[in-house]
Amino acid sequence: MIEIEVEAQAWTGALPETEAVVTKAAEAALGAVAGDVVVLLTDDEAVRELNARFRDKDRPTNVLSFPAPESAAPHLGDIVLAYGVCASEAQAQGKSLSDHLSHLIVHGVLHLLGRDHEDDAEAEEMEAQEREILAELGVADPYAAESADLGQDV
Numbered sequence: 001m002i003e004i005e006v007e008a009q010a011w012t013g014a015l016p017e018t019e020a021v022v023t024k025a026a027e028a029a030l031g032a033v034a035g036d037v038v039v040l041l042t043d044d045e046a047v048r049e050l051n052a053r054f055r056d057k058d059r060p061t062n063v064l065s066f067p068a069p070e071s072a073a074p075h076l077g078d079i080v081l082a083y084g085v086c087a088s089e090a091q092a093q094g095k096s097l098s099d100h101l102s103h104l105i106v107h108g109v110l111h112l113l114g115r116d117h118e119d120d121a122e123a124e125e126m127e128a129q130e131r132e133i134l135a136e137l138g139v140a141d142p143y144a145a146e147s148a149d150l151g152q153d154v
Contacts, residue, residue, distance in 0.1 A: 001036045001037075002022065002023050002026045002027065002036075002037050002039065003036065003037070003038045003039070004018075004019050004022050004023065004038075004039045004041065005038065005039070005040045005041065006018065006019070006041045007040060007041060007042040007043070007046065008041060008042050008043040008046075008083045010043070010083045010084075010087075011041040011083050014083075014087060014097055015097050015098055015101065017098070018041065018101070021098050021101050021102055021105075022039050022041070022101065022105055024102070024137065025101070025102040025103075025105035025106050025109075025133075025137060026039065026105050026106075026109050028106065028133050028136055028137055029105065029106040029109035029110055029113075029133050030109060030113075033076075033113060034074060035073070035074045035075065035076035035112075036074050036075045036076060037075075037076050037077065037078070037079065037109060037112060038075075038077075038078045038079070039078070039079045039080075039081070039105065039108075040078065040079070040080045040081070041081055041083065042080060042081070042082065042083070043082060043083050043084060044060035044082045044083070044084040044085055045060070046080070046082070047060045047061060047064060047080055047081070047082035047085070048060040048082075050064055050080060051064060054066070060082045060084065060085050061082065061085060062081065062082060062085045062086050062089055062104055063079060063080070063081050063082075063086075063104040063105075063107060063108050064079070064080045064081075064108075065077060065078070065079050065107075065108045065109075065111035065112055066078040066079075066080070067111065067112050067114075068112075076109075076112045076113070077111075077112040079105065079108035079109065079112070081101070081104060081105075081108075086100060086101060086104060093142075095140075095142070099139045099140065099142075100142075102134060102137055102139050103130065103134060103139060103142045106130050106133050106134060107126075107130060110126055110129060110130065115129065127143055130142070130143075131143065
């Protein structure tokens with residue numbers, strides 16, 4: 001089950017189908033894994049507070065994932081997204097808010113499933129899995145611009 005809580009109405013104001021986008025992306029990322037996920041769509045200030053409290057980083061970020069302990073099964077964890085950061089990133093990257101939200105939900109769910117990107121090898125594996133899931137959703141490779149930038153002469 002995917003439970004969605006919309007705390008910042010800016011999400012649905014900018015993207016009326018927000019809940020459908022979140023559900024589709026989360027279900028795709030979960031695949032055959034059974035479990036519950038809670039997604040909180042909030043504002044930058046709420047995410048800044050969580051980021052400061054749990055990661056000692058006093059600034060907003062796009063997405064935070066909070067894996068649940070195994071004893072909480074079937075609850076896998078919670079994902080929190082900041083509207084302002086996500087909307088700004090989508091615009092700066094020339095992506096639709098829907099596609100960027102899909103990517104961040106997939107990214108967050110993969111964290112709940114134990115994926116990480118602490119080193120290069122882990123990052124490559126996680127990004128490959130994200131690309132595969134997003135392709136199934138019809139979302140363009142979110143890392144394509146990064147790859148193109150890396151290949152350019154400066």
